[in-house]
Every structure is written in structure tokens, then in C-alpha cells.
Amino acid sequence: MSEQQELGITESKEYATGEWYAEVIQKAELADYAPMGGFIVTRPRGYALWENLQSHLDSWFKDTGVTNAYFPVFIPESYLEKEKDIVEGFDPEVAWVTKGGYDELEEPLAVRPTSESIITPFLAQWTRSHRDLPHRVNQWCSVVRWEATETKPFFRTKEFLWQEGHTAHEDEDGAWDETMTRLSQYERLYEDVLAIPVLKGRKPAHDKFPGAHTTTTVEALMPDGKSVQGGTSHYLGTSFAEAYDVTYVDEDEEEQTAHTTSWGLSWRALGALIMTHSDDQGLVVPPAMAPTQVVIVPIWQEDTKDDVLEYAQDLEAELGDRYRVKLDDRDERNPGFKFNEWELKGVPLRVEVGPNEVEDEEVTLNHRPDGESETVDREGLVETVDDHLDAIFAKLKARAEENLEENVREAESREEILGTLGQHKGYVKAPWCGDEACEEPIKDAMAAEIVMVPLDRDAEPIGDECAICGADAEETAYFAKSY
Amino acid sequence: MSEQQELGITESKEYATGEWYAEVIQKAELADYAPMGGFIVTRPRGYALWENLQSHLDSWFKDTGVTNAYFPVFIPESYLEKEKDIVEGFDPEVAWVTKGGYDELEEPLAVRPTSESIITPFLAQWTRSHRDLPHRVNQWCSVVRWEATETKPFFRTKEFLWQEGHTAHEDEDGAWDETMTRLSQYERLYEDVLAIPVLKGRKPAHDKFPGAHTTTTVEALMPDGKSVQGGTSHYLGTSFAEAYDVTYVDEDEEEQTAHTTSWGLSWRALGALIMTHSDDQGLVVPPAMAPTQVVIVPIWQEDTKDDVLEYAQDLEAELGDRYRVKLDDRDERNPGFKFNEWELKGVPLRVEVGPNEVEDEEVTLNHRPDGESETVDREGLVETVDDHLDAIFAKLKARAEENLEENVREAESREEILGTLGQHKGYVKAPWCGDEACEEPIKDAMAAEIVMVPLDRDAEPIGDECAICGADAEETAYFAKSY
Ligand SMILES: [Zn+2]
Ligand SMILES: [Zn+2]
Numbered sequence: 001m002s003e004q005q006e007l008g009i010t011e012s013k014e015y016a017t018g019e020w021y022a023e024v025i026q027k028a029e030l031a032d033y034a035p036m037g038g039f040i041v042t043r044p045r046g047y048a049l050w051e052n053l054q055s056h057l058d059s060w061f062k063d064t065g066v067t068n069a070y071f072p073v074f075i076p077e078s079y080l081e082k083e084k085d086i087v088e089g090f091d092p093e094v095a096w097v098t099k100g101g102y103d104e105l106e107e108p109l110a111v112r113p114t115s116e117s118i119i120t121p122f123l124a125q126w127t128r129s130h131r132d133l134p135h136r137v138n139q140w141c142s143v144v145r146w147e148a149t150e151t152k153p154f155f156r157t158k159e160f161l162w163q164e165g166h167t168a169h170e171d172e173d174g175a176w177d178e179t180m181t182r183l184s185q186y187e188r189l190y191e192d193v194l195a196i197p198v199l200k201g202r203k204p205a206h207d208k209f210p211g212a213h214t215t216t217t218v219e220a221l222m223p224d225g226k227s228v229q230g231g232t233s234h235y236l237g238t239s240f241a242e243a244y245d246v247t248y249v250d251e252d253e254e255e256q257t258a259h260t261t262s263w264g265l266s267w268r269a270l271g272a273l274i275m276t277h278s279d280d281q282g283l284v285v286p287p288a289m290a291p292t293q294v295v296i297v298p299i300w301q302e303d304t305k306d307d308v309l310e311y312a313q314d315l316e317a318e319l320g321d322r323y324r325v326k327l328d329d330r331d332e333r334n335p336g337f338k339f340n341e342w343e344l345k346g347v348p349l350r351v352e353v354g355p356n357e358v359e360d361e362e363v364t365l366n367h368r369p370d371g372e373s374e375t376v377d378r379e380g381l382v383e384t385v386d387d388h389l390d391a392i393f394a395k396l397k398a399r400a401e402e403n404l405e406e407n408v409r410e411a412e413s414r415e416e417i418l419g420t421l422g423q424h425k426g427y428v429k430a431p432w433c434g435d436e437a438c439e440e441p442i443k444d445a446m447a448a449e450i451v452m453v454p455l456d457r458d459a460e461p462i463g464d465e466c467a468i469c470g471a472d473a474e475e476t477a478y479f480a481k482s483y
Numbered sequence: 484m485s486e487q488q489e490l491g492i493t494e495s496k497e498y499a500t501g502e503w504y505a506e507v508i509q510k511a512e513l514a515d516y517a518p519m520g521g522f523i524v525t526r527p528r529g530y531a532l533w534e535n536l537q538s539h540l541d542s543w544f545k546d547t548g549v550t551n552a553y554f555p556v557f558i559p560e561s562y563l564e565k566e567k568d569i570v571e572g573f574d575p576e577v578a579w580v581t582k583g584g585y586d587e588l589e590e591p592l593a594v595r596p597t598s599e600s601i602i603t604p605f606l607a608q609w610t611r612s613h614r615d616l617p618h619r620v621n622q623w624c625s626v627v628r629w630e631a632t633e634t635k636p637f638f639r640t641k642e643f644l645w646q647e648g649h650t651a652h653e654d655e656d657g658a659w660d661e662t663m664t665r666l667s668q669y670e671r672l673y674e675d676v677l678a679i680p681v682l683k684g685r686k687p688a689h690d691k692f693p694g695a696h697t698t699t700t701v702e703a704l705m706p707d708g709k710s711v712q713g714g715t716s717h718y719l720g721t722s723f724a725e726a727y728d729v730t731y732v733d734e735d736e737e738e739q740t741a742h743t744t745s746w747g748l749s750w751r752a753l754g755a756l757i758m759t760h761s762d763d764q765g766l767v768v769p770p771a772m773a774p775t776q777v778v779i780v781p782i783w784q785e786d787t788k789d790d791v792l793e794y795a796q797d798l799e800a801e802l803g804d805r806y807r808v809k810l811d812d813r814d815e816r817n818p819g820f821k822f823n824e825w826e827l828k829g830v831p832l833r834v835e836v837g838p839n840e841v842e843d844e845e846v847t848l849n850h851r852p853d854g855e856s857e858t859v860d861r862e863g864l865v866e867t868v869d870d871h872l873d874a875i876f877a878k879l880k881a882r883a884e885e886n887l888e889e890n891v892r893e894a895e896s897r898e899e900i901l902g903t904l905g906q907h908k909g910y911v912k913a914p915w916c917g918d919e920a921c922e923e924p925i926k927d928a929m930a931a932e933i934v935m936v937p938l939d940r941d942a943e944p945i946g947d948e949c950a951i952c953g954a955d956a957e958e959t960a961y962f963a964k965s966y
Contacts, residue, residue, distance in 0.1 A: 035562065036592065041601075042553040048550070048551070069524070069529075072522040072523075073625055073627065073642055074522065076519055092584050095557075098581045100629035101578075101629045111580065111594070131815075159557070332614075
């Protein structure tokens with residue numbers, strides 16, 4: 001196999017999405033498979049995506065009253081058991097530490113699958129008066145869920161990176177506002193940073209987070225027609241506060257129970273990002289997320305090398321003040337090889353400079369997503385690059401929006417739901433009675449499920465009768481296959 | 484107990500250092516004890532210290548070629564066993580996951596105690612040619628070491644936060660330079676950010692990192708005369724590269740073995756920070772590390788409240804552009820209470836504004852470390868605050884430097900070492916033959932050990948004969964009690 005072939009993507013996004021995705025992950029050097037099934041190694045270019053995502057979300061959290069903290073990686077079994085829904089929901093997928101050094105532990109420790117059961121008791125400890133509320137803590141960490149599924153980097157792994165926020169409030173209004181604030185920040189991350197439009201909704205009652213009053217979600221449609229649960233924000237009501245005793249004395253000196261929330265977004269967002277924009281040449285990501293935003297490729301002959309390189313180095317210095325820039329001045333590679341390599345690795349904008357550009361005081365810009373190319377003046381280049389990066393973001397966003405707009409359909413019967421999903425995938429909206437049993441026939445027939453219902457509980461369903469059972473419709477269900 | 488008493492520190496730093504430290508940690512809201520012995524909960528004000536430390540060190544790493552990555556939290560037992568020193572060194576203190584969900588695992592998984600044995604195999608996988616080197620990856624994560632000791636937040640915990648860097652190079656020169664670069668960055672962190680002078684040195688051969696060729700260290704002297712190992716940088720030679728097969732083809736097409744390094748700094752740096760500068764009023768930290776750098780306390784009567792508050796809000800807006808500022812405008816607390824609370828919580832600079840300051844267009848500044856107070860013009864306040872924060876840093880640094888300078892002493896015999904350590908603590912330098920056996924009598928008598936020897940292997944020892952056994956001295960040993 002030649003180096004060129006080995007370097008490039010060989011699978012087709014359209015016809016072999018799964019294989020193509022795995023190839024992009026490995027060849028763009030985002031992640032490798034770890035020796036234990038279900039685990040991955042996040043390589044520097046993959047981890048840089050996570051750092052770029054963090055820098056946005058974390059600053060929005062901090063601007064809205066959230067402080068970061070760190071709670072233990074282990075949770076005693078007895079703590080996990082205090083909230084019955086949590087233990088029932090997570091027990092089958094907990095990894096247990098049973099030995100420390102050469103000794104058996106007296107009480108097994110769960111490797112955190114989520115931290116409500118260790119964080120909520122501390123929210124209780126820190127809360128006496130209404131003046132102590134709200135509490136808003138977040139942690140960036142990894143969690144472990146022992147699910148026996150095929151590994152798919154960033155989508156399905158036994159350990160994954162995420163952030164989990166946990167808050168306590170005086171009343172339902174405060175906690176519900178919090179739930180919506182975080183959901184909106186997830187929406188903003190997808191739409192303004194990842195260039196992926198999302199639908200906001202609620203999970204159906206039978207698919208809520210264990211113990212939650214309401215689970216809200218942002219759902220993103222992938223190019224293969226499957227939905228990704230992009231982030232969830234839970235209004236937990238008083239169930240956790242009651243289980244772990246988060247009470248406070250209100251202004252009238254009465255003891256009250258707090259209302260809590262939790263909300264999390266994992267590296268699955270990176271999976272959605274990579275899946276959405278990348279193509280058969282490799283990784284494509286919007287500029288704000290790219291580990292390298294601009295690559296400068298000098299094109300020289302022996303006699304023009306010095307001039308071209310000097311010009312390229314000046315560009316690197318100027319652009320480097322504002323962007324993450326790489327000058328690829330390797331001697332042992334030709335420009336074509338370099339073009340391919342940086343396309344594979346997802347650099348949004350390529351700056352080409354050869355003797356002509358040097359002479360005319362110009363540079364040639366090339367957009368990663370579609371190869372659009374333009375020769376522009378050297379002068380004012382920083383502003384020009386700004387405009388081009390904006391244009392690249394807009395192209396990616398527009399394409400993803402088009403995919404979503406074209407793929408929300410309606411259906412009024414079980415046959416129509418199945419037929420429409422079978423033909424088009426995407427989302428199929430149908431009136432629904434609210435009974436989990438009416439999801440079964442769709443699940444059984446084609447592994448699609450109700451991924452969300454409208455956020456607004458008072459929204460009228462799109463039809464009067466449940467498309468499955470014919471009973472009175474309570475809400476509009478969005479059916480889709482999902483990751 | 485009145486609120487005032489409950490809020491303040493009751494223990495003495497000088498006479499009950501351990502109890503005082505524990506009280507500062509809890510009352511300044513830095514950390515709490517977790518339900519499992521040996522674990523702590525890092526509260527937002529404590530975690531902010533870690534974030535501030537990270538922001539400095541991480542940017543220096545990135546400026547010098549390091550990229551962040553993330554490797555699994557678990558390491559298969561068989562991987563841990565590939566490097567015999569690692570397994571011998573860490574086996575007694577590994578926490579083992581033996582169950583996933585309801586099933587026993589076929590192979591136990593170690594919760595990472597350090598990641599050489601999972602990272603080095605991937606450095607091998609990513610390395611074919613000399614052009615692929617050097618590799619420099621770092622991860623910010625937690626590690627678990629099941630040591631049965633009394634919990635001391637940030638100093639002794641079974642789980643701790645740290646960064647671990649792992650690099651591979653063509654030869655010893657490259658790897659040794661790397662080892663020194665990271666050690667210098669640790670020194671810079673302590674001296675320029677934490678305001679703590681350190682000694683750079685090597686660990687004696689019997690106290691090296693398992694499998695390392697050379698372990699280098701920065702040592703910080705605490706006010707109670709004990710040394711803290713502040714960060715270590717290991718030149719690993721080829722032992723790990725051989726065990727995990729990190730080889731490359733050099734320019735002459737010959738296969739070569741790489742040389743590797745690893746280097747780590749943990750939240751023990753926060754323990755050293757808190758221990759060094761804090762006092763009987765609570766937490767003291769230098770400005771760059773402080774979660775809140777400036778607190779504005781308005782002082783009003785009923786008739787001056789509006790004017791004073793408006794003035795204070797203007798200050799908050801102006802200073803907030805540059806510093807982490809808190810305006811404490813609580814109605815229910817008097818200024819004295821607020822002064823105490825923010826002193827306890829370690830805000831380096833207090834800005835007081837009352838009707839006089841408003842009238843004269845001035846503000847009164849008060850330094851946390853020593854209460855020095857000055858009334859300054861409102862105009863040019865940002866620059867004035869800059870100067871005062873620098874002055875606060877300088878005060879803290881000078882005090883810590885004085886402590887170190889006064890507490891490095893020399894001794895020429897076993898009796899003198901024991902007598903000097905017994906009387907003064909601190910460091911005692913003595914000529915040493917290099918034999919671990921000569922550390923024993925000092926260890927046995929007063930739990931002091933050789934914390935370092937000079938970095939320069941060719942440095943002449945300070946005497947000709949080992950202070951313990953009288954054999955030829957090979958180097959100068961620094962004896963100290965340590966954390
Ligand atoms: Zn129905
Ligand atoms: Zn000796």
C-alpha cells in the first residue's frame with residue numbers, strides 16, 4: 001500500500017457510514033481503540049476538539065453563576081442506594097472496585113456512572129438558609145457505564161468524558177429556569193459553535209433520567225438519518241432533595257425542601273460534530289472547533305524557495321497572533337501530499353503561497369468543506385481570513401440545517417410511521433396517547449423510538465388520535481432511529 | 484457558638500499546624516471530607532485554585548510543544564505487569580475493578596495509579612520513523628493510590644488530581660532536555676505564581692520513580708520545617724521504551740530504541756500553597772491564584788447608602804474588566820463581619836469605600852497578608868491596584884524566601900544531623916557515601932530522610948567523608964522531614 005493510499009479515507013460516508021466514521025477517527029488521529037473493549041485513547045487532535053468545546057461551554061457556565069468543583073471518582077454502594085430510581089437505573093452498568101492493594105474492601109465502591117448520589121448529600125451539607133441557595137456546581141470528568149455494546153469512539157464507550165452540573169434551588173420556578181438555561185446553552189453550543197441545528201424537547205416519561213421529574217434534551221439529526229441525544233438537562237423536582245435531605249429555612253423560618261437539577265453533555269457532541277460535517281476526504285469541523293484553523297502551504301522551486309518561505313513565515317507570524325496556525329514547511333513532502341494530509345485532518349482554511357503570490361503580494365485561500373478557492377490581497381489578510389472563516393462556518397451550518405429541515409415528516413398511522421421511517425429515516429412526528437406500549441411496535445419493527453416530545457406541555461398534538469392505538473392523543477411524538 | 488466564632492479560625496498555625504491546616508481547608512470552603520476515608524470533595528473555592536494553577540502550567544506546556552490527550556482511567560493488569568519496576572512499585576497500592584455490572588471481569592482492571600504502562604504502548608504505536616519524534620502528551624486527570632494513611636486534604640488522599648506528561652525522544656540528550664524543561668516549569672510555577680521558592684535536585688537512587696534512570700524534584704520548605712516534594716520530572720532512559728517496544732528507524736535506516744520521560748505535578752502544590760502563606764485569620768494566597776482577587780466592601784449609613792453603593796458598583800465594573808472582583812453589598816451583614824469573612828477566604832486585596840472616599844474621590848486599599856492600608860485616588864485605580872497586587876505577591880515571596888534561606892544548614896556527623904534537625908527542622912546538608920543504609924539511622928531516630936541530592940552529578944560533596952559511616956563521600960545529601 002502506498003503512503004498516499006494509506007493516508008487517505010477509503011470508505012464511503014454515504015454507503016458505509018459506520019466504517020467511514022471509524023476510518024476518519026483513526027486516520028485524522030482523533031482516537032485509537034484501547035486494549036480493553038469499550039475504551040478509547042483520545043489522541044491530541046481529538047482531545048483538542050474537547051478542549052475547544054469546553055472553553056465555550058465552561059465560560060458560559062461561569063457567566064451564569066456556575067462554579068466548578070471535583071467530587072470523588074468512587075461512590076460507596078450505600079450512597080448509590082439511597083435514591084431507589086438511581087440504583088435501579090444504573091446498577092446493571094456500574095463498574096465496581098472491590099479491592100484496594102491486597103485487601104478486599106468492606107464496602108464495594110462504584111466508579112461514578114453519574115454523581116447525583118455523591119454530590120446531593122454535599123449540597124445538603126452546605127445548605128441551611130434560603131440565603132445559601134441557589135448552589136450551582138459543575139464538574140468536568142469521566143464516568144463509566146458498563147454497557148456491552150460495540151465500541152464507537154465518542155458515541156459508544158464504557159468510559160466517556162462529560163460535564164455534569166448539579167444545582168439546588170428554593171423552589172420549582174428557580175429549578176425549572178435553571179433546567180432551561182442549561183438546555184439553551186447546549187442548543188447554543190450546537191448551533192453557534194458546532195454548526196449543527198438541534199431540536200429541543202422533552203424525553204417521554206418512560207425514558208426520563210432515573211428519578212427525574214422532567215428530562216429535556218437537544219436532538220441533532222445525523223446525515224444518515226439517525227438522531228443523536230446531544231445533551232440533557234433534568235428538572236429533578238424534590239426526589240433527590242428528599243432522598244439526600246437538602247432542606248433549608250425560608251424567610252419565614254419554615255423548613256423547606258429544595259428543588260434540584262442536573263445537566264450533562266458528553267463527548268458524544270464530538271461524535272455528532274465529526275459525523276455531521278466530515279466527508280470522504282476526511283475530517284471537517286467548523287473553525288472555532290478546529291485544532292488547527294489555518295494551514296499555510298508554501299509552494300516553491302529550488303530558486304524560489306527562500307523568498308516563498310520568508311513570505312510564508314511572515315504570514316505565520318501575523319495570522320498566528322489571532323488563529324491556531326500551522327506552517328507546513330516540510331522539505332520531504334510535496335504540496336499535493338500536504339494538501340491531502342491537512343484535508344484529512346480537518347483544517348478549515350488552507351493558505352497557499354507560491355512565487356506568483358509573493359510577486360503580487362497576494363495569497364490563495366482554499367476552503368476545506370468544498371474546495372472553493374480565492375486569491376486575495378496580502379494586505380488586510382487577518383480581516384479577510386476572519387471573513388472566510390465565517391463563510392466556512394455558514395456553509396457547514398446551512399448544509400446541516402437543510403438536512404434537518406428536509407427530514408422532519410408527519411404520519412398518522414403505524415403503517416405510515418414505519419413506511420416513512422423506512423423510506424427516509426429522519427424524524428417522523430405523530431400524535432401519541434403517551435403510553436409506552438404504543439412505542440413498542442415501532443421499536444420492534446425497526447429499532448426506532450420516541451426520541452422526544454415538544455418542550456411545551458400544553459402544545460396541541462398534531463392529531464386527535466394516537467397514531468398507534470387510536471386513543472386520545474396527548475402529545476406529538478418524534479420517532480427516529482438513534483445513536 | 485456565635486456566628487462570628489464559628490466563622491473564624493480557632494487553631495494556631497504555630498502551635499497546632501495540623502489542626503490549623505484542617506480548619507483553614509474547611510472554613511475557607513476549599514474542601515470537605517468524603518464519606519470514604521482518604522477521599523475529599525474539592526469545593527468551588529478549592530477547585531478554582533486548581534484551575535488557576537492549570538491555566539499557567541498548561542499554557543507553558545503548550546508553548547513548549549506539549550499536547551493534551553486522554554487515556555483510559557483503567558489499565559489491564561497484564562499491561563501494568565510489563566514493566567517489572569512499575570508493577571512492584573505500585574502493586575501494593577492499586578485499586579482494582581473486578582466487576583462490571585453483575586459480571587466478574589476476566590481480567591482485573593487497575594484504576595490508574597500513573598499511566599506509563601498504558602501511554603507508552605501507544606507512543607510505540609505512533610512511532611515509526613525519527614520524523615515522528617519527539618512525542619509529547621500530557622493529561623490532566625485523577626489517579627488513585629490505595630495508601631492507608633490519615634487523610635490530609637491536598638497532601639495525603641487516596642485519589643488526587645494531577646497532570647502527567649509522557650514523552651518519547653530519539654536519544655538521551657533530547658529526553659534529558661525535556662526532563663529539565665519540565666522541572667524548570669515546575670520551579671517557575673512555584674516561584675512566580677505560588678510565591679514559594681524551591682530547591683531543585685535529584686532523588687537519591689533508592690527513592691527514584693520505579694523504573695526511572697533519574698528522578699528530579701522541586702522541594703519546597705513549609706513553615707513548620709518540613710519539605711514538600713513539589714513536582715517530579717523523570718528521565719526514564721530506555722527501560723520503558725524497551726518494555727513497551729518504542730522503537731524507530733533513524734536517518735540511516737537503523738532501528739533504534741527511544742528514550743522516554745514522564746513528569747507530574749499534583750494538587751499537593753495547593754497544599755503547599757495554603758500551608759505556606761495562610762495565617763491564623765485564614766487563607767492567604769498570591770493574587771494570581773486567588774479565586775477572588777479583589778473584594779469591594781461598601782460602608783454606609785442609611786443616608787449615604789445610595790451614593791456609596793453607586794460608587795462601589797462603578798468600581799466593580801471598572802476593576803471587573805481586569806480582575807476577579809466581588810462586590811459584597813449584602814444588607815444583612817456589617818462591614819466588620821465582611822472583613823473577617825473575606826480575610827478567612829483569602830482575598831488578597833480589600834477595597835473599602837465609605838462616604839469619605841466618595842466625597843474625596845478616593846478608595847482605601849487593604850492588603851490581606853499584613854493589613855497594610857492606604858487611601859488612594861479613584862483616578863487610575865486599575866494601575867494602582869496592579870501595583871498593590873504586585874506588592875502583595877512580593878511580600879509573600881519575601882517571607883517564604885526568608886524561611887528557606889534561614890533553614891538550610893550543614894552537618895558533618897550523625898549526631899550533628901540529628902541535633903540540627905531536632906532543634907531547627909528545615910534542611911540539613913551533609914556529605915554522603917550514596918548508600919541507602921546511611922539514611923536508616925536518621926529515619927529511625929526522627930523520621931527524616933534524604934529528600935534530594937544536587938542536580939549536578941559532578942558537584943563536589945561538601946565534605947570528604949560520609950557523615951554517617953565515614954566512607955568516601957559521593958554527594959551532598961539534603962536531610963529533612965517531609966510531607
Ligand atoms: Zn396510543
Ligand atoms: Zn555512608
